Amino acid sequence: MATLPLTPDELLTTTRSVRKRLDLTRDVPLDLVRECLDVALQAPSGSNRQGWHWLVVTDAEKRAAIGDVYRRSVEAYVASPGYAGRLFSDDPGRAPVQERIGDSVAYLGEHLGEVPVLVIPCLTVRHLGAGNQAGLWGSLLPAAWSYMLAARARGLGTAWTTLHLAHEQEVATVLGLPDDVRQGVLIPTAYYTGDTFRPAPRLPLDEVLHVDGW
Template sequence: MTVAGRASLFDLGEVDRLLTTTRSVRRRLDVERPVPAEVVREALELAVQAPTAQNLQHWRWIVITEEKVRLGVAEQFRQARWLDRYRGTRSRRGRREAESRRLQDSADSVVELIAKVPVLVVPCMVGRPPDIGRIDAEWTGRGYRFDPDDIRSRSRMGAMMASNFYGSIYPAIWSFQLALRSRGLGSTITCMNLMFPGPFAELLGIPEVVTPICVLPVAYTVGTDFRPAPRVPAGERTFWNRWGIEEAP
C-alpha cells in the first residue's frame, strides 16, 4: 500500500478501521464474559508506549476485579448520577426532549455498567492538577508585568502546565482503548468518580499526591461490527495558518 506515492509501513485499511470504529461502548459490553488478566496486561503494556511530557511516565493504573470494590465504586457513581440529574434538570431545559432523554439514558446505563462489568481500570497521575489561576498569579507577581517590553511580562505558565499534566495521560488512555478494541473488547471513559474525590481515593487507597483521572469499564463486546460515528467533516472545522482561513495553501 502506498501513501502519496510512497510505501506505507502499515496496512492503512486496518489501521484506519481501528481508529474509526473504536467507539465509546456502553450497551454492547458483555458483562457475563470473564476478561483474563493477561489481556488487560497486554493492553496496558501497549498503552504505556504513548508519549508523555518530558518522558516522566507519571501514570499509574488501578485494575479492579473484586466485586466488593467494584460495587463500592458503583455506589459512588450512583450518587454522582443523582446529583448530575438534579443539575441537568436546569442545564438541559433548552435541549430537544428526545436528545435529552437519550443522553440521560446513556449516563444511567454507565452506573449499572460499573456495578456489573468484569473489570474497571482507573488511570492515575502522580501529582495534582495544576491550578491555572494560582500559577499565573504567582508568575505575574514576580515583577515581570512592570516591564511591558519584557517578553516575560506577557507570558503565562498555568495553561501550559495543565496541558502537560492531562496530555501526559490521555494519549495512554486512548492507546489502551485501541488495544482493547483490537482484541475484541470495549470501554468508555467516565469521570463521575471525580464528584467524590475524597471517598473515591479512600475506597481505592489512592495517596493524596496521586490524581485519579477517570474510570474505564472494560469487557468483551457483543459483536464487533462497529461503524464510524457520524461526525462533522474535519474540513468544515479546519483552518490553515490563521483562524478563519479555510482554504488550504
C-alpha cells in the same frame, strides 16, 4: 491473544464508548488487560516522565463501591442542563443520537459496579496548580486512549468517563491511593455483545477546521 483484522483507520474510527453493550456476565482475563496496558505504556508523556499509574479493579466489593459513587455522579449529571439526552434537543439531526447517548449513560450509571474490570489511569501530581493543565494531563490521557484502542483490537469494549471525579476522594479511599496520586479517567472494560461497531456521526470537517488562523 490475536488481534482483530482491523486497519489503523478502522481501529481509530470504530473504537466507541461502549455502555449498554458491555457483557456483565463474562470474566475478562487479567493477562488480556495487561497486554492492553503494555501497549498503553508506549504513549508519549511530557519529558518522558512516565508518571502514570494504572489501577485495575476486579474485586467485586471494590467495584460495587466505585459503582455506587458513579451512580450518584450520574444521577447528578442526568439532572443537570448539560445532560447528553437534553443537548441539541431542538436539532432534529442530532437529537436522536444525543437521546441514545443519554440513555446509555444512565444505564452505565446503574451497572458500572457490575462491569468485570475497571481501569483507572492515574498521575502522580505534587502540585495541581490553577493554570492551564493541558501539559499535565497530556502526559496521561493519550496513554488512556491507547489502552482503549488496544482493548478494541482484542475484542474488548470500553467507555471513557470522568463523572466519578466529582467524588474523586471517595474512590481514592476505596483504593487506598496516596494523596499525590490523582485519577484522570475511569475506563470500564468488558467483552461486548453484538458483532462490531461503526464510525459515529460527526460534524463535517469544514465546520470545525481553521487554517492559519480562526
